[in-house]
Amino acid sequence: MRIEEHPILEKIEKGNLVSFELDGKQMEGYEGEPIAVALRAAGVMTHRHTSKYNKPRGIFCAIGRCTDCVMVVDGKPNVRTCVTPLKEGMKVQTQYGVSAKK
Structure with a gap:
C-alpha cells in the first residue's frame, strides 16, 4: 500500500525505482517519495x-x-522520514529514543 498524496507535500511524484538500506537490509522505493512512504509500502x-x-x-x-517517524538517515539522527525525500543508496536505521544514534 503506497501513499499517493501527502497533506503537506501534496501529490507525490514517483521518480525512478531506487534501492536503499533499512538496518542493513536492501529495500526499494521511488526516488523523491518520503522515506516513510517507501517503508510503509514495504510493510515497515x-x-x-x-x-x-x-x-x-x-x-x-x-x-x-511530531517525532514518531524519526530515524537515523545516513548517520544523522532525528530525521523526520515523513517529509524527507528518498534518494538512491540511503542508509536508514531504526532509532531508539529521540536524540541518540543507534
Whole structure:
C-alpha cells in the first residue's frame, strides 16, 4: 500500500525505482517519495522505539510536526522520514529514543 498524496507535500511524484538500506537490509522505493512512504509500502510500520518503555512508533502526523517517524538517515539522527525525500543508496536505521544514534 503506497501513499499517493501527502497533506503537506501534496501529490507525490514517483521518480525512478531506487534501492536503499533499512538496518542493513536492501529495500526499494521511488526516488523523491518520503522515506516513510517507501517503508510503509514495504510493510515497515516501526521507525523508532521510545527510550523509556521501548514502545514502537511509526507514522503519526505525517506532516513533520511530531517525532514518531524519526530515524537515523545516513548517520544523522532525528530525521523526520515523513517529509524527507528518498534518494538512491540511503542508509536508514531504526532509532531508539529521540536524540541518540543507534
